[in-house]
Amino acid sequence: MLDFLNDLLWGKVLLVLLVAVGVGFTIASRFVQFRYFGRMFSILGASQAFKKDKHGHLSSFQALVLSVAGRVGGGNIAGVAVAITLGGPGAVFWMWVVGLMGMATSFLECTLAQTYKESEGDGTYRGGPAYYIVKGLGKQWTWLAGLYSVLLFVTFGFAFTALQSYSVATSFGDAFGVPVLYSGIALAMVVGLIIFGGIKRIANISEVLVPIMAGGYILITLLVLGLNIEKIPDVVTLIVKSAFGLEPALAGGMTAAFLYGLKRGLFSNEAGLGSAPNVAAVAYVPHPANQGIVQAFSVFIDTVIICSATAFLILLSGVYDPAAGAGAEGGIALTQSALADHVGEWGRTFVSLALLLFAFSTILYNYYLGENSLNFFSRNNQNLFNAFRIAIVLLVCWGATTDLGTVFGFADVTMGLLAVVNLIALIMLFKPGLRILKDFDSQIREGVEHPVFDAKKHPDMNLDPQSWEIEPEDLARIHQVLGNNETATTKD
Structure with missing residues (x-):
């Protein structure tokens, strides 16, 4: 039954819906992910100034690294290898296409999460699909928001947290011979110290950890590219040709390349799942579209940069046999063997450590998704949050030592x-x-460098006005740029 439901959902229904939303909003928004690609960097630069406030706000950059912590995981290392093994090198091309379209989906869901977010009163915010369903569609859809929150809690709050713990413990055991129980206990202790500090501590840890883990993986890929620079044009040609079935010797052909590239791309970057909007909503930004643009960039980081890094590590190596197809070594083992082929046996250890960091950051991300789903049912219930935190610590220990096959067949559904x-x-x-x-486009056309959202101009949207109050010092900075004292709302 689980296999049937998974095949129906992931093989048919979701492929249609995800592609429809990604392509549909790309066209409707006039290719927003490309129009504002360069602006992503200026927004992140400006957010660092906003981060220095004394009011407890989280910056756009901190929200970005939180979402990258969730998007970037085992799928970027093992999932890409599986896609290439079963779909051939052409799967990489379709992953790129899906990633570029998924950027538009992420822009939409994260912009909505920002628009309908709610102030917590301590400088932080809550938001996500459950919030924009109720506030955007109306209270008659509360049942749908509740269903979403339950599914989010079960899937990310519990099941995937245990999976990441299992991945960390087994990977660490394979690399260093540490018993999984000891790894699980150590991981649970570290996770507990972080999550009991709340979203601010999670954001602060992620702000340091995520750039290190992603940057290190990209650097080793650049080293490999430099060592094989003369082969790069041939690999790119192989990817493009096999994507359209022009390499008949490759197993699977165009259909396999398309399907596996589509699936891996869609489910690696999570665009459309609604998970990233939960953390996108925490950012303190002057306009909802700011975070939509930034979160679109996180999809680019995940799929176009990091997934491509794994793909090139494999395709430039001597261990991948294009004609072997499904019978070839796949998953994490293929990625480890490929890097070892490039740099020596220490490459296997490097991949294990990378997976350790990726999975650890994802546990923190999954915890926050679970907490946010609980908050929808019982707002700011600290006793409930603390009980969940204790459960997560125990779950990390249990997950490290347990065979989770059936649990995750259910979690996939x-x-x-x-x-x-x-x-x-x-x-x-x-x-x-x-x-x-x-609203954002019109301000840009008028020459406004940093558009500001005025919630009072949208009284019919059921917005939380406190969420769109700008601190006086930030207001002054914006006024200095805009030269207009009437472009933003102020605090009383």
Whole structure:
């Protein structure tokens, strides 16, 4: 039954919905992910100034690294290898296409999460699909928001947290011979110290950890590219040709390349699942579209940069046999063997350590998704949050030592249902998403360097006015740039 449901959801329903939303919003928004690609960097630069406030706000950059912590995981190392093994090198091309379209989906869902976020009163915010479903579609859709929150809690809060713990413990055991129980206990202690500090501590840790783990992986890839620079044009040609079935010797042909590239791309970057909007909503930004643009960049980081890094490590190595197809060594073992072929046996250890960091950051991300889903049912219930934190610590220990096959067959189904709920909501919220983008576009056309969202101009959208109050010092900075004292709302 689980296999049937997974095949139905991931092989048919979700492929149609995810592609429809990605391509549909790309066209409707006039290719927003490309129009504002360069602006992503200026927004992140400006966010560092906002981060220095004394009011407890989290910056756009901190929200970005939180989402990257979740998007970047084992799928970027093992998942890409599986896609190439089963779909051939052409799967990489379709991963790129899906990533570029997924940037538009991420822009839509994260812009909506920002628009409908709610202030916590301590400088932080809450938001995500459950919030934009209720506030954007109306209270008659509360049941759908509740269903989404339950699915989010079960899938990310519990099941995938245990999976990441299992991945960390087994990978560490393979690399260094440490018993999984000891790894699980150590991991649980570190996770506990971080999550009991709340979202601010999680953001601070992620701000340091994520750039190190992603940067290190990219650097080793650049080293490999430098050592094999003369082979790069041939690999790119191989990817493009096999994507369109022009390499008949490759197993699977165009259909396999398309399907596995599509699946790996869609489910690696999580665009459309509704998970990233939960952390996108925590950012303190002057306009919702700012974080939509930044979160689109996180999809680019995940799929176009890091997944490509793994793909080139494999395709430039001497261990991948294009004609072997499904019978070839796949998953994490293929990536480890490929890097070892390039740099020596220490490459296997490096991949294990990279997987350790990727999975650890994902546990922190998964915890926050679970907490946010609980908050939807019982707002700011610290006793409930503390009970969940204790459960997570115990779950990390248990997951490190347990065979989780059946659990994650079930979690795949709940994650598929999670995506269906979110994608249906996004389709119904196309209009308000485009409305917010239009507000941003119009200010840019008027020459405004840093557009500011005025919630008072949208009284029909059921927004939280406190979420769009700008601190006086930040208001002064914006006024200095804009030269207009009437472009932003102020605190009383």
